[in-house]
Amino acid sequence: xxxxxxxxxxxxxxxxxxxxxxxxxxxxxxxxxxxxxxxxxxxxxxxxxxxxxxxxxxxxxxxxxxxxxxxxxxxxxxxxxxxxxxxxxxxxxxxxxxxxxxxxxxxxxxxxxxxxxxxxxxxxxxxxxxxxxxxxxxxxxxxxxxxxxxxxxxxxxxxxxxxxxxxxxxxxxxxxxxxxxxxxxxxxxxxxxxxxxxxxxxxxxx
Amino acid sequence: xxxxxxxxxxxxxxxxxxxxxxxxxxxxxxxxxxxxxxxxxxxxxxxxxxxxxxxxxxxxxxxxxxxxxxxxxxxxxxxxxxxxxxxxxxxxxxxxxxxxxxxxxxxxxxxxxxxxxxxxxxxxxxxxxxxxxxxxxxxxxxxxxxxxxxxxxxxxxxxxxxxxxxxxxxxxxxxxxxxxxxxxxxxxxxxxxxxxxxxxxxxxxxxxxxxxxxxxxxxxxxxxxxxxxxxxxxxxxxxxxxxxxxxxxxxxxxxxxxxxxxxxxxxxxxxxxxxxxxxxxxxxxxxxxxxxxxxxxxxxxxxxxxxxxxxxxxxxxxxxxxxxxxxxxxxxxxxxxxxxxxxxxxxxxxxxxxxxxxxxxxxxxxxxxxxxxxxxxxxxxxxxxxxxxxxxxxxxxxxxxxxxxxxxxxxxxxxxxxxxxxxxxxxxxxxxxxxxxxxxxxxxxxxxxxxxxxxxxxxxxxxxxxxxxxxxxxxxxxxxxxxxxxxxxxxxxxxxxxxxxxxxxxxxxxxxxxxxxxxxxxxxxxxxxxxxxxxxxxxxxxxxxxxxxxxxxxxxxxxxxxxxxxxxxxxxxxxxxxxxxxxxxxxxxxxxxxxxxxxxxxxxxxxxxxxxxxxxxxxxxxxxxxxxxxxxxxxxxxxxxxxxxxxxxxxxxxxxxxxxxxxxxxxxxxxxx
Amino acid sequence: xxxxxxxxxxxxxxxxxxxxxxxxxxxxxxxxxxxxxxxxxxxxxxxxxxxxxxxxxxxxxxxxxxxxxxxxxxxxxxxxxxxxxxxxxxxxxxxxxxxxx
Numbered sequence: 020x021x022x023x024x025x026x027x028x029x030x031x032x033x034x035x036x037x038x039x040x041x042x043x044x045x046x047x048x049x050x051x052x053x054x055x056x057x058x059x060x061x062x063x064x065x066x067x068x069x070x071x072x073x074x075x076x077x078x079x080x081x082x083x084x085x086x087x088x089x090x091x092x093x094x095x096x097x098x099x100x101x102x103x104x105x106x107x108x109x110x111x112x113x114x115x116x117x118x119x120x121x122x123x124x125x126x127x128x129x130x131x132x133x134x135x136x137x138x139x140x141x142x143x144x145x146x147x148x149x150x151x152x153x154x155x156x157x158x159x160x161x162x163x164x165x166x167x168x169x170x171x172x173x174x175x176x177x178x179x180x181x182x183x184x185x186x187x188x189x190x191x192x193x194x195x196x197x198x199x200x201x202x203x204x205x206x207x208x209x210x211x212x213x214x215x216x217x218x219x220x221x222x223x224x225x
Numbered sequence: 226x227x228x229x230x231x232x233x234x235x236x237x238x239x240x241x242x243x244x245x246x247x248x249x250x251x252x253x254x255x256x257x258x259x260x261x262x263x264x265x266x267x268x269x270x271x272x273x274x275x276x277x278x279x280x281x282x283x284x285x286x287x288x289x290x291x292x293x294x295x296x297x298x299x300x301x302x303x304x305x306x307x308x309x310x311x312x313x314x315x316x317x318x319x320x321x322x323x324x325x326x327x328x329x330x331x332x333x334x335x336x337x338x339x340x341x342x343x344x345x346x347x348x349x350x351x352x353x354x355x356x357x358x359x360x361x362x363x364x365x366x367x368x369x370x371x372x373x374x375x376x377x378x379x380x381x382x383x384x385x386x387x388x389x390x391x392x393x394x395x396x397x398x399x400x401x402x403x404x405x406x407x408x409x410x411x412x413x414x415x416x417x418x419x420x421x422x423x424x425x426x427x428x429x430x431x432x433x434x435x436x437x438x439x440x441x442x443x444x445x446x447x448x449x450x451x452x453x454x455x456x457x458x459x460x461x462x463x464x465x466x467x468x469x470x471x472x473x474x475x476x477x478x479x480x481x482x483x484x485x486x487x488x489x490x491x492x493x494x495x496x497x498x499x500x501x502x503x504x505x506x507x508x509x510x511x512x513x514x515x516x517x518x519x520x521x522x523x524x525x526x527x528x529x530x531x532x533x534x535x536x537x538x539x540x541x542x543x544x545x546x547x548x549x550x551x552x553x554x555x556x557x558x559x560x561x562x563x564x565x566x567x568x569x570x571x572x573x574x575x576x577x578x579x580x581x582x583x584x585x586x587x588x589x590x591x592x593x594x595x596x597x598x599x600x601x602x603x604x605x606x607x608x609x610x611x612x613x614x615x616x617x618x619x620x621x622x623x624x625x626x627x628x629x630x631x632x633x634x635x636x637x638x639x640x641x642x643x644x645x646x647x648x649x650x651x652x653x654x655x656x657x658x659x660x661x662x663x664x665x666x667x668x669x670x671x672x673x674x675x676x677x678x679x680x681x682x683x684x685x686x687x688x689x690x691x692x693x694x695x696x697x698x699x700x701x702x703x704x705x706x707x708x709x710x711x712x713x714x715x716x717x718x719x720x721x722x723x724x725x726x727x728x729x730x731x732x733x734x735x736x737x738x739x740x741x742x743x744x745x746x747x748x749x750x751x752x753x754x755x756x757x758x759x760x761x762x763x764x765x766x767x768x769x770x771x772x773x774x775x776x777x778x779x780x781x782x783x784x785x786x787x788x789x790x791x792x793x794x795x796x797x798x799x800x801x802x803x804x805x806x807x808x809x810x811x812x813x814x815x816x817x818x819x820x821x822x823x824x825x826x827x828x829x830x831x832x833x834x835x836x837x838x839x840x841x842x843x844x845x846x847x848x849x850x851x852x853x854x855x856x857x858x859x860x861x862x863x864x865x866x867x868x869x870x871x872x873x874x875x876x877x878x879x880x881x882x883x884x885x886x887x888x889x890x891x892x893x894x895x896x897x898x
Numbered sequence: 899x900x901x902x903x904x905x906x907x908x909x910x911x912x913x914x915x916x917x918x919x920x921x922x923x924x925x926x927x928x929x930x931x932x933x934x935x936x937x938x939x940x941x942x943x944x945x946x947x948x949x950x951x952x953x954x955x956x957x958x959x960x961x962x963x964x965x966x967x968x969x970x971x972x973x974x975x976x977x978x979x980x981x982x983x984x985x986x987x988x989x990x991x992x993x994x995x996x997x998x999x
Contacts, residue, residue, distance in 0.1 A: 024899055027899075027900065028899075028900060031900050031904070035904070035908050038908065038912065039908070039911055039912070039915070042911075042912055042915040042916070042936055043915060045915075045919065045929075045932055045933070045936055046915060046916070046918055046919030046922060046923065046929070046933065046936075051926060051928050051929055051932075054929055054932055055928075055932065058932050058935060058936065061912075061936065061939065062939065065939055065942075065943065068905070068908075068943070069943075069946050071900070072905070072946050072947060072949075072950040073950055074946050074949065074950065074958050074961075076958075077942075077946065077958055077961050077962065077965070080962070080965060081942075081965070084965060084969060085935075085965075088969070089935070089968075089969055089972050092972065092973065092976055093928065093931070093932065093972070093976070096928065096976045096979060096980060097928055099980070100928075100979070100980070100983045100989060114921060114922050115922065117921065118917075118918045118921035118922040119918065121867075121870060121871065121874065121917060121918070121921055122914040122915065122917045122918035122921070123914070124874055124878070125870070125873075125874055125910075125913070125914050125917055126910055126911060126913075126914035128874070128877055128878060128881055129906075129907075129910035129913065129914070130907055130910055131881065132881070133903055133906035133907060133909075133910060134903060135901060135903040137903070138901065138902045138903035138906055139901050139902075139903050140899055140901045140902075142902075143901070143902045143951045143952075145899050145900070145901075145951075146950065146951060146953050155958075158955055159955060159958055159959065159962070162955050162956070162959055163959060163962065167959050170963060174962075174963055174966040174967075177966065177967065177970050178966060178969065178970055180970070181969070181970030181971075181973045181974055182973065184974055184977070185973040185974050185976070185977040186977075188974070188977040188978060188980075188981050189977040189980045189981060191984070858997070859995060860994075860995030860996060860997040861991060861992065861994070861995055861997075862927075862930070862991055862994065862997075863920060863921065863923065863930070863991055865997075866920045866921075867920070867921050870917055870920070870921070
């Protein structure tokens with residue numbers, strides 16, 4: 020089954036525009052919760068684009084891992100931290116020109132490099148669609164478990180380390196160390212340490 | 226015979242060095258007694274060998290000029306260590322080892338209670354070694370090594386009691402003033418090196434007449450050319466002025482009396498200070514060629530002979546009186562050099578070495594008896610307590626005052642007559658007057674010291690009186706040993722050394738044809754006794770007698786006249802007490818001047834320019850730069866990220882826009898893309 | 899037919915957006931972390947596009963690892979944010995200036 024070109028183009032442009040819009044929302048939202056949700060949207064539409072590029076496994080992984088796990092974590096943290104949403108207009112406007120200038124400049128450079136005359140269809144023809152029997156998961160798994168098995172195992176270890184370190188960082192521990200405070204030591208006064216007591220002497224017993 | 230001389234000379238030079246090493250490095254192990262025994266024994270060996278060498282050279286006309294080894298080579302120049310043993314050297318070796326031996330013995334008694342006993346003996350032996358190295362040298366460099374060696378030991382020994390402030394001051398002064406002289410000396414040596422291409426005596430002497438004839442000149446001050454030989458001689462003479470304490474570089478010698486008395490006798494009377502005189506005599510073939518240099522030597526020597534003697538009038542320290550006397554006598558020797566009477570100068574050097582060492586050692590014996598009291602105002606009437614010292618001091622004083630037939634008479638009178646006879650040298654008239662007056666001065670101050678010390682009332686305390694007694698035999702034995710030549714040597718040696726032809730100096734002293742004043746004097750010499758009788762017709766003798774009598778009158782007969790004189794001539798007294806202001810001049814102008822200059826440098830160059838401008842300035846510049854740059858360090862994460870991105874943009878933009886052959890452009894063109 | 903350059907330009911736009919996010923954001927660290935995620939997404943987009951057009955599965959393998967590392971990074975980053983908040987009572991980037999010299 021082949022998808023007509025026009026549908027493909029419609030899907031691509033729609034998803035691309037949605038990705039860009041949700042990207043703008045990510046950086047422009049004042050509320051981090053909404054920002055996170057916009058990022059989720061960006062991920063979802065990216066997944067759509069990745070499916071168009073016939074990498075179904077990664078598209079799904081993006082949804083599962085990112086939308087399902089990472090962004091949830093983000094939302095957890097955002098909501099856990101009780102932060103006040105203060106107006107950011109002033110700074111935003113103040114830094115808008117320089118931010119826009121820089122990002123537009125970077126964009127211009129990159130578009131100059133990846134312009135259609137370098138990477139257009141004339142240079143890189145659209146590959147044929149894979150047959151129905153093709154399984155992206157199988158192909159990827161085949162490579163991952165043979166050629167890239169060591170990096171794969173390393174990635175697993177990395178995740179374990181990340182988990183352990185995240186827990187050890189975030190876990191509230193009882194402070195058992197007794198640190199000295201130099202400032203306090205320097206500023207100590209005589210009166211803090213010594214108390215003169217006037218003890219009346221007893222009368223001599225003759 | 227040369228081989229024998231060579232071996233003996235080696236023994237003479239190295240024996241004291243061995244003694245110095247043994248006493249100096251192993252003094253603790255050897256102990257006090259063994260240390261002085263070893264050094265005295267080695268000195269005795271050296272003295273014995275010196276006597277032998279004297280016989281071989283002076284009597285048997287032996288001669289040695291050989292290189293022991295080559296010390297260094299540089300291009301065409303070789304620096305040798307070698308011996309030149311001729312009659313002059315033999316006499317000097319004899320004198321040095323003789324006085325040194327007696328001083329060694331004397332020191333056993335004098336230094337008996339001192340904690341630095343072994344150190345002292347080590348120094349004295351080291352000094353003897355250096356002095357012998359100096360006199361045996363056959364080239365200028367070795368002369369200079371010995372020269373500096375004796376200077377060093379002199380410094381060490383003046384500051385021997387290094388906890389005494391005056392001793393430290395004196396040792397510094399001696400060292401610094403000698404540096405001034407050595408500066409001239411080394412310039413002279415460098416000039417010799419430049420114009421002769423070698424430092425060997427014989428070669429230089431052989432080439433000197435040619436150089437004088439060629440009339441080579443040297444513009445020391447632009448526009449005023451000097452004959453090269455004159456320049457060399459004067460530069461070398463500046464060295465001699467420092468070492469032999471000629472005016473105006475004499476200031477260190479009185480100060481050197483802070484050292485132990487045996488040292489004053491050995492170094493600052495008999496040997497080291499005469500090194501300059503010896504050097505002029507040794508270099509007579511060069512000085513003879515420069516009348517200007519001779520004239521300078523004469524005038525400076527005669528000036529010193531009179532004026533330093535005058536200062537001795539007002540000194541109260543017995544050692545200082547003798548020290549100023551030494552200055553004066555060195556002036557006599559230099560004056561003799563100036564009129565080409567080298568033989569007379571060296572003769573006086575040797576006689577002076579005996580009687581001045583005698584005077585010093587006798588003074589030391591007095592000091593020892595008085596428990597290190599040196600002020601003559603606190604002495605008096607000592608002749609009852611110290612008879613041997615009394616007699617020997619009297620002999621020394623008579624010899625110094627040139628009373629016939631004592632040793633000093635023959636040498637000193639020869640000098641005065643030589644100066645009187647040498648009318649062709651500029652300044653000889655002035656010099657003659659100075660020297661005759663000097664004869665009076667000499668007799669006066671030494672007999673003043675003599676009367677104050679040994680005659681008159683006993684001015685010391687009763688406590689001292691209980692202790693005062695004759696010194697032990699190790700102390701008076703050297704006195705006797707020195708008194709004997711002080712009485713007889715002059716009469717015996719005068720003829721063969723001065724007037725005989727050839728004399729006992731042989732060819733070791735060169736006198737140009739027209740300058741030989743001693744030859745003219747020789748015509749009037751008819752034996753020692755006649756010469757002694759002849760004295761009653763000469764001015765110096767009567768000057769000396771007047772000196773002795775006036776000293777007796779002023780010190781013993783009517784002491785009140787002294788106060789009257791001081792009052793009447795108070796300005797002269799003031800000048801003499803101030804020692805012509807040399808010390809004050811040095812202290813105020815040179816010492817304080819350089820201190821001021823140093824402070825100026827410190828304040829302006831160091832504190833202001835270096836510290837403030839360069840060091841603190843760079844610090845301030847860094848601080849200022851940092852205060853500007855620090856504003857970039859906001860601490861905000863996003864600023865850093867921003868700067869990173871900006872850097873990335875600039876970097877990538879640079880590559881994309883300006884580098885056509887950049888990596889990126891190549892990548893884009895490559896087949897893969 | 900969608901050209902490769904279209905995907906690449908989309909990646910570039912996302913990348914510039916996240917840069918703008920870095921520069922403009924003055925509020926909290928979490929938004930910065932989200933911008934990092936967006937940036938990684940842009941990179942992943944490029945990888946997958948190249949993988950597809952060059953018919954090479956290795957690009958996807960790379961993305962796989964990037965996802966892994968990004969997940970780890972996010973976990974640790976958020977843990978640090980929590981710790982930061984616990985210690986400083988704020989995650990406002992304008993108040994986090996202890997790096998200032």
